[in-house]
Amino acid sequence: MTKLMTEEQVVAELRSGMTIGIGGWGSRRKPMxxxxxxxxxxxxxxxxxxxxxxxxGLLCAAGKVKKLVYGFVSxxxxxLEPNFQNARKAGAVEVQEWDEGMVQWGLxxxxxxxxxxxxxxxLGSDVVTYDTSLKTVTDPYGGPDLLAVPALHLDAALVHxxxxxxxxxxxxxxxxxxxxxxFCQAAEKAYLSCERITDDLGELTRRRIARWMVHGVVExxxxxxxxxxxxxxxxxxxxxREYATAAKDPELWAAxxxxxxxxxxxxxxxxxxxxxxxxxxxxx
Amino acid sequence: xxxxxxxxxxxxxxxxxxxxxxxxxxxxxxxxxxLGARLARETFEPDLLLSDGEATxxxxxxxxxxxxxxxxxxxxxxxxxxxxxxxxxxHVMMGASQIDRFGNQNISCIGDFxxxxxxxxxxxxxxxxxxxxxxxxxxxxxxxxxFVPKVDMVSGVxxxxxxxxxxxxxxxxxxxxxxxGPGGSMRLLSVHPGVTVDEVRGATGFELHVExxxxxxxxxxxxxxxxxxVLDPKNLRDKEVPPQ
Numbered sequence: 001m002t003k004l005m006t007e008e009q010v011v012a013e014l015r016s017g018m019t020i021g022i023g024g025w026g027s028r029r030k031p032m033x034x035x036x037x038x039x040x041x042x043x044x045x046x047x048x049x050x051x052x053x054x055x056x057g058l059l060c061a062a063g064k065v066k067k068l069v070y071g072f073v074s075x076x077x078x079x080l081e082p083n084f085q086n087a088r089k090a091g092a093v094e095v096q097e098w099d100e101g102m103v104q105w106g107l108x109x110x111x112x113x114x115x116x117x118x119x120x121x122x123l124g125s126d127v128v129t130y131d132t133s134l135k136t137v138t139d140p141y142g143g144p145d146l147l148a149v150p151a152l153h154l155d156a157a158l159v160h161x162x163x164x165x166x167x168x169x170x171x172x173x174x175x176x177x178x179x180x181x182x183f184c185q186a187a188e189k190a191y192l193s194c195e196r197i198t199d200d201l202g203e204l205t206r207r208r209i210a211r212w213m214v215h216g217v218v219e220x221x222x223x224x225x226x227x228x229x230x231x232x233x234x235x236x237x238x239x240x241r242e243y244a245t246a247a248k249d250p251e252l253w254a255a256x257x258x259x260x261x262x263x264x265x266x267x268x269x270x271x272x273x274x275x276x277x278x279x280x281x282x283x284x
Numbered sequence: 285x286x287x288x289x290x291x292x293x294x295x296x297x298x299x300x301x302x303x304x305x306x307x308x309x310x311x312x313x314x315x316x317x318x319l320g321a322r323l324a325r326e327t328f329e330p331d332l333l334l335s336d337g338e339a340t341x342x343x344x345x346x347x348x349x350x351x352x353x354x355x356x357x358x359x360x361x362x363x364x365x366x367x368x369x370x371x372x373x374x375h376v377m378m379g380a381s382q383i384d385r386f387g388n389q390n391i392s393c394i395g396d397f398x399x400x401x402x403x404x405x406x407x408x409x410x411x412x413x414x415x416x417x418x419x420x421x422x423x424x425x426x427x428x429x430x431f432v433p434k435v436d437m438v439s440g441v442x443x444x445x446x447x448x449x450x451x452x453x454x455x456x457x458x459x460x461x462x463x464x465g466p467g468g469s470m471r472l473l474s475v476h477p478g479v480t481v482d483e484v485r486g487a488t489g490f491e492l493h494v495e496x497x498x499x500x501x502x503x504x505x506x507x508x509x510x511x512x513x514v515l516d517p518k519n520l521r522d523k524e525v526p527p528q
Contacts, residue, residue, distance in 0.1 A: 025362065052406075072406035079405060091399035097392060099411040101366050121370065121412030124445035126438040130397050175339040176361040 002166040005216040007037035007265060010191045013216070014038070014156055017066075019047040021107065021152070021187055023159030023180035024227065027053040027076045027235055029172075031160035031193050033223035033265050038064060040264075049107070049152055051100065051178065053227060054243065057083030058261075061247065065093050069152065071100030075240060082247035096131050098122065098149075104179055106152030111185030118146035157187035160224045161209060162232055163201050164194040168214030171206040174230035184213035193220040195232045222269055238279060239272060288502050290457060290528050291316060291521035292511055293476045294424075296503050297460045299324040301420045301453040302375060307331040308417075309341075309368060311376040315348055315524045317422045317455075321377070322346070322515050323507060335360060345510075348520045369409060375418040375452070378410060382435040383421060385470050385490040387451045387463045389414075389440030397437050410439040418450045424524050426456035428489035443468025457525050458484050460500055465493030474500040478528060 011034075014020070024030035035055045038046075045066040050056050052073030059065050061083040073084040087093050098106070099121040109117045118137055128134050128147065137148040159180040164170035170192055172180070184190035190213055197219045201207050223229075226236035226243065246256035260271050298320025302310050310321040310332045325332040326345050336342045336352035339361045344353040360368070368374055381404055382390040391410060395401030413419050419440060423430050441449050443463050454461040454470065458479045465471035471493040472484055481497055503511065511521075 070406055072408040074405055080403070085403040088393065088400055088403035097406050099407055100409045101369065101412040104363075104366055119370070119412070120415045120447075121409075123411075123415055124438070124441035124447035124449070125407065125411035125414075126392075126397070127407055127411050129438070178362055 003168050003214065003217045004166050004197070005191070005218055007033055007193070007218055007220065010034060010216055010218060011037045011041045011043065013189070014041075014043055016043050017045045018155040019049065019153065021049040021154040021157040021183040022055045023157065023178060023183045024053065024055070024224070025051045025176070025178040026072070026074045027226075027240065028228045029160055029174060029178065029224050030055045030227040031158040031223065032225055032227060033220040034158045034160075034191065034193055034218065035059065036261065036265060036268060039261055049103070049154060051103065052081065052084065054081065054240070057081045057247065060084055060087035060093060061253070067094040067096070069096040069098065069103065071098055071103050075244060077235065077237060078240065078244050082244055086247065098127055098131070099125070102127070102147070102149045103152070104182065105149040107179060107182040107186040109149065109151035110153045111182055114151060116148040116150050119149055120146060122147045122149075152186060154183065154187035155189070157183040157190040158193075159183055159190065159209070160193045160220070160229070162194060162229065163196050163198050164192055164209070164217050165199050165201060166197055166217060168192060168209070168211035168217050169201060169207060170194060170209035170214070171201040171203070172208060173202065173206060173232070174228070177208050181208050181213065184209060189215035191216040191218065193218040193223045195221055195223065195229060220265070225269070225272060236272070239275060242275070288508065289522065290476060290478075291525035292503055292508065293500050294455060294457060294525050295319040295323060295511055295521060296507065297455045297476075297500050298377065298422065299327070300501070301377060301455060302329050302332060305329055305332060305375050305418070307333065307373075309333045309335065309374040311335070311374055312422075313376070313378050314422055314424070315520050316424065317377040319348055319511065319516055319521055323510055326510055326515070327507060333357070345514055347514065347518065348516045349518055369412055370416050372417040375420065376413050377420040377422050377455075378413070378440060380421045380423055380430060380440070382430055382432045383423065383454065384432055384435050384442060386442035386444040386468055387440075387449070387454070387470065388435045388438045388442030388445070389421060390435035390437050392437040392439045394436055407437070407439040411441060414441040414449045414451070415447055418452050420451075420453040420455065423454065423456040426458040426484065426487045428487060431488040431490065433490045458487060461492075469493055471495070472497050474498045476500045477502070
């Protein structure tokens with residue numbers, strides 16, 4: 001059975017107030033075309049779980065986020081994410097700032113239908129000071145108390161892979177799967193975008209997403225832009241710089257939004273092309 | 285060797301932090317610590333594991349800013365790194381936006397956590413790192429802005445938080461410290477050539493334990509050759525620690 005959908009069809013299945021997990025890592029292989037589709041929607045009050053990058057920044061800037069669960073938010077080559085910083089400085093979002101291993105543990109617990117998983121990570125730090133929902137658990141075998149990381153149940157997960165078939169089997173061709181399989185398994189419904197739909201998924205050991213984890217598949221060439229999607233393309237550094245510069249100034253940001261984020265995905269991809277030809281022309 | 289730079293002394297101090305570590309992953313988070321870790325592996329700690337910064341263990345020396353060597357040892361995606369962190373076979377040298385007298389480190393935010401004056405990275409792996417395996421810190425700008433009486437958000441766990449933390453060294457552009465003072469407080473071990481103890485005290489926003497401070501060691505001729513010709517021929521180290 002084919003699970004092919006468009007970005008708009010995915011967003012139509014989401015609801016305000018949902019908890020949404022976003023795969024990738026920092027500014028690497030993020031399902032950006034799905035994020036952009038959310039920006040165009042009237043969804044709001046989302047809880048977003050992410051190894052955060054521009055996905056988090058864009059959703060915060062658009063006022064879509066009620067609460068964030070994250071270990072970090074970074075653009076990698078630009079360490080700090082200015083839109084995320086703006087949201088935090090304004091006190092505009094609730095946060096659960098966890099150790100990044102705790103985020104993995106929460107997703108893993110949800111994917112295994114366990115209420116929590118124990119860890120040492122977080123103990124002694126202010127993670128447990130500011131997230132008062134966290135509790136410790138006694139080691140029944142007599143060791144020291146451990147932190148009980150609660151399951152991070154996701155209503156939906158969004159991930160972007162290099163290739164997939166129409167039924168939702170998918171492969172990563174870059175250096176790292178990140179935690180995309182856990183995001184899919186922790187979710188009620190996982191939506192997967194990819195560079196290409198194909199029946200030739202390549203090397204077996206790279207096919208780490210199996211169709212039972214996936215509810216919908218979107219063919220989205222350039223769908224991770226401006227984050228990395230190695231080896232299909234690397235991060236668009238000039239564009240990321242443009243994004244980060246704009247996010248630091250309300251007027252520049254309004255212009256950035258008007259130019260890149262108001263139209264369809266096709267409009268976005270065209271605007272990015274134009275951005276690069278203008279740069280080329282200016283430097284010639 | 286009167287022409288040895290401050291950055292080179294810092295690189296040696298970073299390398300020394302990894303002495304005795306054996307077959308563990310050395311995770312340096314900035315330029316000078318990277319130089320130090322690679323230097324340690326080329327000289328006195330040949331069994332150290334080093335990552336290419338993405339998802340591969342690589343063998344052999346390579347220069348700062350250059351492509352990692354083609355000799356790969358193992359695939360280590362983040363999932364494998366997380367396992368390795370909690371397993372303990374790692375020594376990380378992290379940065380610190382703030383660090384206090386007991387080695388609590390902050391990379392999360394400045395000001396009130398609920399509505400910070402400035403938001404930084406987030407705690408990342410600092411809480412788990414510090415309770416799981418040896419942790420050192422690198423501070424290229426030793427000042428009272430970084431060395432504060434109390435950090436705003438404890439990301440990396442210090443010695444006064446009721447949990448075991450194997451904290452090792454704090455290497456700065458001025459000297460080398462550890463948490464060997466009374467009650468796990470910060471102690472000055474050495475000052476870099478040209479730096480006085482008072483200078484370090486003045487740049488530290490809390491009482492520092494000071495006793496038997498020596499001068500940080502200089503690189504040997506062979507270490508200097510490795511630094512200048514093999515590991516950092518582009519002299520990127522001076523960007524992180526400008527010459528005096």
